[in-house]
Amino acid sequence: xxxxxxxxxxxxxxxxxxxxxxxxxxxxxxxxxxxxxxxxxxxxxxxxxxxxxxxxxxxxxxxxxxxxxxxxxxxxxxxxxxxxxxxxxxxxxxxxxxxxxxxxxxxxxxxxxxxxxxxxxxxxxxxxxxxxxxxxxxxxxxxxxxxxxxxxxxxxxxxxxxxxxxxxxxxxxxxxxxxxxxxxxxxxxxxxxxxxxxxxxxxxxxxxxxxxxxxxxxxxxxxxxxxxxxxxxxxxxxxxxxxxxxxxxxxxxxxxxxxxxxxxxxxx
Amino acid sequence: xxxxxxxxxxxxxxxxxxxxxxxxxxxxxxxxxxxxxxxxxxxxxxxxxxxxxxxxxxxxxxxxxxxxxxxxxxxxxxxxxxxxxxxxxxxxxxxxxxxxxxxxxxxxxxxxxxxxxxxxxxxxxxxxxxxxxxxxxxxxxxxxxxxxxxxxxxxxxxxxxxxxxxxxxxxxxxxxxxxxxxxxxxxxxxxxxxxxxxxxxxxxxxxxxxxxxxxxxxxxxxxxxxxxxxxxxxxxxxxxxxxxxxxxxxxxxxxxxxxxxxxxxxxx
Numbered sequence: 001x002x003x004x005x006x007x008x009x010x011x012x013x014x015x016x017x018x019x020x021x022x023x024x025x026x027x028x029x030x031x032x033x034x035x036x037x038x039x040x041x042x043x044x045x046x047x048x049x050x051x052x053x054x055x056x057x058x059x060x061x062x063x064x065x066x067x068x069x070x071x072x073x074x075x076x077x078x079x080x081x082x083x084x085x086x087x088x089x090x091x092x093x094x095x096x097x098x099x100x101x102x103x104x105x106x107x108x109x110x111x112x113x114x115x116x117x118x119x120x121x122x123x124x125x126x127x128x129x130x131x132x133x134x135x136x137x138x139x140x141x142x143x144x145x146x147x148x149x150x151x152x153x154x155x156x157x158x159x160x161x162x163x164x165x166x167x168x169x170x171x172x173x174x175x176x177x178x179x180x181x182x183x184x185x186x187x188x189x190x191x192x193x194x195x196x197x198x199x200x201x202x203x204x205x206x207x208x209x210x211x212x213x214x215x216x217x218x219x220x221x222x223x224x225x226x227x228x229x230x231x232x233x234x235x236x237x238x239x240x241x242x243x244x245x246x247x248x249x250x251x252x253x254x255x256x257x258x259x260x261x262x263x264x265x266x267x268x
Numbered sequence: 269x270x271x272x273x274x275x276x277x278x279x280x281x282x283x284x285x286x287x288x289x290x291x292x293x294x295x296x297x298x299x300x301x302x303x304x305x306x307x308x309x310x311x312x313x314x315x316x317x318x319x320x321x322x323x324x325x326x327x328x329x330x331x332x333x334x335x336x337x338x339x340x341x342x343x344x345x346x347x348x349x350x351x352x353x354x355x356x357x358x359x360x361x362x363x364x365x366x367x368x369x370x371x372x373x374x375x376x377x378x379x380x381x382x383x384x385x386x387x388x389x390x391x392x393x394x395x396x397x398x399x400x401x402x403x404x405x406x407x408x409x410x411x412x413x414x415x416x417x418x419x420x421x422x423x424x425x426x427x428x429x430x431x432x433x434x435x436x437x438x439x440x441x442x443x444x445x446x447x448x449x450x451x452x453x454x455x456x457x458x459x460x461x462x463x464x465x466x467x468x469x470x471x472x473x474x475x476x477x478x479x480x481x482x483x484x485x486x487x488x489x490x491x492x493x494x495x496x497x498x499x500x501x502x503x504x505x506x507x508x509x510x511x512x513x514x515x516x517x518x519x520x521x522x523x524x525x526x527x528x529x530x531x532x533x534x535x536x
Contacts, residue, residue, distance in 0.1 A: 024372055024401070027400075027401075090489070097485070100481050100484050100485065101481070104477065104480075131493065131496075132292070132493075133293075133294055134294055134295065134496070209372065213369070213372060213481075216368050216400060217364070217365070217368065218485065218486075218489055221486055221489075228399075
């Protein structure tokens with residue numbers, strides 16, 4: 001099936017998911033939409049996140065997507081069930097794949113989760129983890145400074161290292177913790193600092209990589225994978241500055257991103 | 269949903285998948301059926317593998333399973349599409365999950381696949397890999413001695429090390445190979461020898477571990493996961509010797525396997 005896969009995020013964070021989708025599913029075409037102008041979603045109330053996400057989905061549905069990937073943890077926490085009910089195409093979020101990967105990897109059964117305030121308050125990760133497995137010790141922590149850091153483009157700086165180090169202090173107290181879920185798709189851009197702060201013994205789970213595999217599994221199960229007759233021509237849209245989006249995208253992606261289009265979302 | 273997950277294999281190899289299902293999905297109940305008396309499936313013609321597998325599935329369908337896991341690569345290669353058409357419950361094989369995991373892991377894009385003669389001749393892995401990705405170099409190799417070695421229970425012996433070492437010689441010539449798919453669920457019982465023979469730089473992909481995650485993903489997607497109100501009481505059946513089955517199962521599984529029931533399969 002030659003229709004594209006739609007990917008939405010509150011900003012550039014979902015590019016970590018898109019990058020993995022391109023790497024693991026090189027035949028599939030993507031349409032990416034980042035809501036940079038209203039980013040971050042993390043501190044917003046649920047109603048607002050639902051409304052913003054629905055507006056983004058309406059834009060992508062008009063592009064005839066065959067599958068929707070909610071590449072934003074906050075939006076997944078607040079809208080996954082609702083969108084699965086509402087849409088006829090498969091909808092994949094980033095929370096379950098991250099939870100499953102953590103359960104596979106942990107040996108001590110002590111799992112850390114970091115995310116935005118919205119994601120952490122929603123308790124979506126502890127719920128997903130407990131629904132699948134039992135006897136887990138889960139330590140979660142909101143890191144509200146991380147998304148603005150990434151969206152500003154300063155994620156490689158020494159200042160970023162300091163912010164990460166200080167933010168993760170409370171988690172480092174739990175010595176038995178051997179697995180940390182990056183419960184926000186912006187956070188993989190800070191992986192080096194996060195790994196350094198937590199120590200080499202902690203496995204870092206990037207929901208992006210995990211989600212790409214589940215997208216592949218569900219497409220194969222639903223028989224909607226692309227037949228691969230042409231080279232995909234990915235499209236990128238943002239509600240914010242296309243220049244900043246392009247700069248971050250080209251530092252992060254292996255695919256040259258040079259035609260980012262700015263759009264105005266229809267307010268419902 | 270409290271109905272069990274059915275798992276079939278030509279013998280004890282599928283226990284490597286069952287073990288991972290128990291570890292990653294501790295709330296789900298399993299019914300395992302190993303066709304030990306007719307093992308190995310690897311050298312048999314397709315028609316025979318289809319007939320044997322269908323007979324096993326009929327037995328499990330009477331047990332009201334909610335999902336079928338074909339924990340045998342040969343049976344997956346020959347019957348997955350057919351069973352997906354025929355059954356109304358979800359059917360998961362071990363080939364796609366293994367292929368997806370290898371694509372995620374490889375950096376050199378040079379992937380090895382070892383399996384039974386049937387699996388290797390079917391070209392199911394190269395096809396699955398190429399359907400998902402492009403530009404891969406795939407080196408496959410039939411290892412017909414491995415399954416009898418495992419079913420005999422002598423998989424930890426020095427003789428086993430020697431057999432593995434010699435069998436894998438042809439693959440070791442491909443220096444760029446960085447990922448090896450164990451394309452047979454019996455082979456994880458030989459992992460230590462396989463890793464030693466191939467070298468530490470080669471990532472070994474066990475289809476069992478990978479399949480367990482896809483089972484979890486499809487169950488969540490289909491909303492048929494167990495609600496976890498009771499402790500699962502797994503059932504094990506074999507068409508061969510229950511004593512040998514029990515011995516191997518208890519060396520391999522974390523779950524005590526002490527009530528293996530021998531059954532006679534209705535020949536269709």
